[in-house]
Amino acid sequence: MPIIEVNHFTTRRLQILDPSGVVDEQLMPDLGDEALVGLLCSMLRMRTFDEKALNLQRQGRIGTFGSLRGQEAAQAGLTLNLIDEDWLVPSIREQGVLEGRGLPMHLYYSFCKGDERASQIPDGLNATPQSIPIASQLLHAAGLGMALKLRNEEAAAVGFAGDGATSEGDFHEALNFAGVFGAQTLFYIQNNGWAISVPFSQQTAAETIAQKAFAYGFEGMQVDGNDVLAVYVASRDALDHVRSGKGPYLIEALTYRMESHTTADDHTRYRPAAEVEAWRARDPISRMRTFLSRQGLWDEQQEAELVAKVSAEVEAEVEALEAMPRPPATDIFDYMFAELPATLIEQRQQLIAESRNGK
Amino acid sequence: MASDAATALAPSSGERMTMVQALNQALAQEMERDPAILLMGEDVGPDGGVFRVTAGLIERFGDQRVLDTPLAESGIIGTAIGLCIGGFRPITEIQFMGFIYPAINQLFAHAARLRNRSRGRLSVPLVVRMPYGGGIRPPEHHSESYEAMLANTPGLKTVIPADPYDAKGLLISAIRDDDPVIFLEPKRLYRAFRQAVPEEPYTVPIGKGRVYRPGKDVTVIAYGSMVQVANAAADRAAKQEISVEVIDLRSIVPLDVEIFIESVRKTGRAVVVHEAPRTCGFGAEIVAQINERALLNLLAPVERVTGFDTIFPGAVLEDHYMPNPDRVLAAIKRTLEF
Numbered sequence: 001m002p003i004i005e006v007n008h009f010t011t012r013r014l015q016i017l018d019p020s021g022v023v024d025e026q027l028m029p030d031l032g033d034e035a036l037v038g039l040l041c042s043m044l045r046m047r048t049f050d051e052k053a054l055n056l057q058r059q060g061r062i063g064t065f066g067s068l069r070g071q072e073a074a075q076a077g078l079t080l081n082l083i084d085e086d087w088l089v090p091s092i093r094e095q096g097v098l099e100g101r102g103l104p105m106h107l108y109y110s111f112c113k114g115d116e117r118a119s120q121i122p123d124g125l126n127a128t129p130q131s132i133p134i135a136s137q138l139l140h141a142a143g144l145g146m147a148l149k150l151r152n153e154e155a156a157a158v159g160f161a162g163d164g165a166t167s168e169g170d171f172h173e174a175l176n177f178a179g180v181f182g183a184q185t186l187f188y189i190q191n192n193g194w195a196i197s198v199p200f201s202q203q204t205a206a207e208t209i210a211q212k213a214f215a216y217g218f219e220g221m222q223v224d225g226n227d228v229l230a231v232y233v234a235s236r237d238a239l240d241h242v243r244s245g246k247g248p249y250l251i252e253a254l255t256y257r258m259e260s261h262t263t264a265d266d267h268t269r270y271r272p273a274a275e276v277e278a279w280r281a282r283d284p285i286s287r288m289r290t291f292l293s294r295q296g297l298w299d300e301q302q303e304a305e306l307v308a309k310v311s312a313e314v315e316a317e318v319e320a321l322e323a324m325p326r327p328p329a330t331d332i333f334d335y336m337f338a339e340l341p342a343t344l345i346e347q348r349q350q351l352i353a354e355s356r357n358g359k
Numbered sequence: 360m361a362s363d364a365a366t367a368l369a370p371s372s373g374e375r376m377t378m379v380q381a382l383n384q385a386l387a388q389e390m391e392r393d394p395a396i397l398l399m400g401e402d403v404g405p406d407g408g409v410f411r412v413t414a415g416l417i418e419r420f421g422d423q424r425v426l427d428t429p430l431a432e433s434g435i436i437g438t439a440i441g442l443c444i445g446g447f448r449p450i451t452e453i454q455f456m457g458f459i460y461p462a463i464n465q466l467f468a469h470a471a472r473l474r475n476r477s478r479g480r481l482s483v484p485l486v487v488r489m490p491y492g493g494g495i496r497p498p499e500h501h502s503e504s505y506e507a508m509l510a511n512t513p514g515l516k517t518v519i520p521a522d523p524y525d526a527k528g529l530l531i532s533a534i535r536d537d538d539p540v541i542f543l544e545p546k547r548l549y550r551a552f553r554q555a556v557p558e559e560p561y562t563v564p565i566g567k568g569r570v571y572r573p574g575k576d577v578t579v580i581a582y583g584s585m586v587q588v589a590n591a592a593a594d595r596a597a598k599q600e601i602s603v604e605v606i607d608l609r610s611i612v613p614l615d616v617e618i619f620i621e622s623v624r625k626t627g628r629a630v631v632v633h634e635a636p637r638t639c640g641f642g643a644e645i646v647a648q649i650n651e652r653a654l655l656n657l658l659a660p661v662e663r664v665t666g667f668d669t670i671f672p673g674a675v676l677e678d679h680y681m682p683n684p685d686r687v688l689a690a691i692k693r694t695l696e697f
């Protein structure tokens with residue numbers, strides 16, 4: 001038998017709105033003016049909440065915080081397509097998506113304080129708590145996608161991760177299970193160029209993350225993650241595909257982490273300032289703003305009004321944060337089991353005696 | 360946090376440095392000595408590690424000896440085992456002990472067993488450095504102490520320094536050891552205090568504990584970050600005319616049984632302190648050893664001051680979980696008032 005070509009695949013990358021704010025008319029989604037403006041507004045909201053978190057951290061009012069600055073389009077474009085029935089399985093930098101889906105931001109801020117009540121996601125929002133062990137949550141997204149399929153529900157599980165996460169075994173197992181069982185899972189990978197100090201080029205010898213999906217038997221694609229319109233279109237189509245039971249899908253959103261990994265990190269130690277500057281010119285918010293201004297849909301006054309409105313909301317969330325009473329020390333015990341075993345009851349008593357229950 | 364006693368045992372010569380600096384110096388000196396030594400882990404290169412323990416080493420030794428790895432703990436430990444078979448002596452860093460889980464298969468099923476499985480033909484001269492323990496108010500999964508799980512896995516040595524001098528000497532011993540050594544670094548002590556550390560390389564033998572503070576009424580047995588807590592409790596006890604002997608185990612495998620048994624035979628009272636959960640914590644092993652070897656010397660039941668059998672809490676409740684000098688002092692008094 002001669003050598004035959006067994007297969008080949010093509011990795012596509014979608015861009016609709018270029019960095020100078022010009023759109024490709026042919027690819028332009030059929031979104032009304034209000035929705036277009038809404039995309040800009042939700043990105044601006046994310047950035048405002050983010051800037052506040054940096055502020056609070058510097059003042060010592062919250063603890064370690066990982067900024068999403070630069071990744072607003074990658075989160076806003078997806079969020080617009082999410083429905084209540086979908087399940088969100090976040091990693092650690094998806095506060096924009098969660099905010100967009102209604103997570104009260106004082107809870108997010110309190111998460112950064114190390115208050116575990118923040119991980120009790122309010123009823124009505126199908127989201128698992130943030131998952132710090134990198135890539136581990138992707139298997140849950142695969143399993144949730146299997147559950148949706150078994151129950152015949154027209155919804156998707158969205159598993160989030162970063163570029164670094166794609167090196168973990170759990171990433172590969174999640175894609176493989178999802179492929180084998182036809183899970184209704186969208187793997188949403190924000191490739192922001194860095195995993196703490198390690199650049200993407202050192203994370204994998206492959207050219208893209210998107211192409212890895214093909215190895216597990218389903219499709220992946222890249223999208224310009226700083227182009228909110230491309231993210232909107234790609235995730236709309238991917239979610240349609242996934243929700244209708246056609247199998248899993250992977251989106252690699254190419255974006256950039258503009259800040260340090262977290263407030264505990266100093267990115268100037270390991271990455272060139274010129275690279276950061278080059279990405280500043282690709283800012284997701286300014287390109288959408290330019291586009292909408294040229295369309296006559298957005299002006300400085302509207303922006304000032306929006307920022308004033310969001311800032312008031314942010315302040316209200318900070319007030320709510322600071323009005324939260326300290327959790328009782330017994331919270332350490334009270335969520336361990338549905339029913340506390342005797343040994344733990346004894347230890348709980350000891351804690352109360354020692355600490356007067358946190359007072 | 361360190362009282363005078365913390366430095367009383369250390370030599371007076373040498374630059375005063377933090378534990379981070381002492382570890383960094385040990386790594387540099389050993390890499391200089393033996394070209395088979397490699398450093399591998401997440402962010403150990405230009406970033407110098409998230410705690411800066413490997414700072415400056417990639418600049419000095421190059422990227423063929425300091426490997427910034429992909430983000431995969433199983434990958435790090437698994438390939439390090441292969442590198443060992445291939446003639447290298449890798450020193451790996453797991454960024455936080457809470458992230459060792461993906462590598463447990465490689466560590467337990469292979470690193471711990473290869474010498475035995477190959478009937479001595481192959482060995483794994485591997486060091487796994489991991490910051491462990493609480494006290495720095497980080498996010499979830501950054502405060503764990505899983506040493507008991509390691510101690511319960513035959514084939515691994517587990518070393519836990521308590522001050523900069525020991526950190527350097529024990530790390531050099533770990534690097535020169537021909538078997539896998541887990542090196543747990545108490546992250547809350549990384550920069551907590553300075554101590555004179557001799558410039559030249561030296562070893563502190565693995566498997567020999569020390570009397571950190573001599574005393575006669577009660578023995579307090581600790582390791583790593585809890586040595587300072589035990590010592591602070593001993594300071595306060597001293598003000599109440601209670602003389603406490605503090606034993607620093609330095610390693611839990613191998614365990615220096617002799618040193619604490621001898622002490623307990625003398626004092627007749629013992630308190631074991633660790634941050635890890637109580638049930639099946641390493642303290643249980645200490646208590647069992649005391650029962651087996653010094654039961655008739657005991658004047659009171661042995662006390663344990665430990666973390667609770669709960670998940671390590673978030674930063675806002677952390678202080679309620681961590682053993683502190685108050686808890687240790689109360690336990691000391693219980694043994695005296697029994």
Ligand SMILES: Cc1ncc(C[n+]2csc(CCOP(=O)(O)OP(=O)(O)O)c2C)c(N)n1
Nearest residue numbers: 093132133134162163164165194195196458
């Ligand atoms: C299993 C595990 N190993 C290491 C870490 C420490 N850590 C936290 S975030 C991170 C980098 C993540 O990079 P990436 O996946 O690209 O996500 P990004 O931070 O860029 O959003 C590392 C190494 C962790 N949380 N979990």
Ligand SMILES: [Mg+2]
Nearest residue numbers: 162163194195
């Ligand atoms: Mg990244």
